[in-house]
Amino acid sequence: MAKGRAARPGELSGAYLPNLINLSSRDYTIREIVSRFWEDPAFPLVSHLNDLRRAIYDAVSQTALGVDPPWQLVDETGEPLQLASADDLAINSSTLVIRPYQPASGSEGGNEGSDDGVGDISGDGGDNGGGCVGASDQYKRYTVRLAPRSVTDDAARTRVSRLLLALADALEVDGPDVQLADIDVTFTAAAGSLEDVRSKALGADAEWREEDEDF
Secondary structure: OOOOOEEOOOOOOOOOHHHHOOOOOOOEEHHHHHHHHHHOOOOOEEOOHHHHHHHHHHHOOOOOOOOOOOEEEEOOOOOEEOOOOHHHOOOOOOOOEEEEOOOOOOOOOOOOOOOOOOEOOOOOOOOOOOOOOOOOOOOOOOOOOOOOOOOOOHHHHHHHHHHHHHHHHHOOOOOOOOOOOOOOOOOOOOOOOOHHHHHHHHHOOOOOOOOOOOO
16 A cells, blocks of 8 residues: 555545546546546545545535535436435446536426426336336346455455445446345455444344454
């Protein structure tokens, strides 16, 4: 880890993100923005995804004084979305898009059937009752097996990280039609370093085991 690049926990701000990412040429998906922090050496290192989640949330949310934010969160159709909290941000989404903030157009005339311009982040309101894309009458079982390997090398770690990001993306609310997930992951890591993973595992009613390792 390069000295001077690390951002202290909780110090990455939404106001600073536009200095890192220029949205004047094109919009970015949330996943693309997150990836830049791991792939671009010019970006600060963040100690936890929650720090980045809070920073993005701040960048797309109005302040308590009603000041317009620098960025705007929209769905794949360009409909603006508003989040109740940073926890509602799908941090690995490849369909939710960040663009420069655009004020809402006037409501006079037309669009009687529209609402206040705030989209529903959970789905498209279709008849499938959920946010997943479509519904199929044919399903297949897909299995990913990654043999044990060292991830101390940056390149190897990045490849495995991208795989896990792709798996997480498949489970997004607005992702593909996934009906069942059977997840078994084993990490050999420093004691106490995966407390957030443990917390999320217990929150998902998953089994969590810890064993001493001669490593």
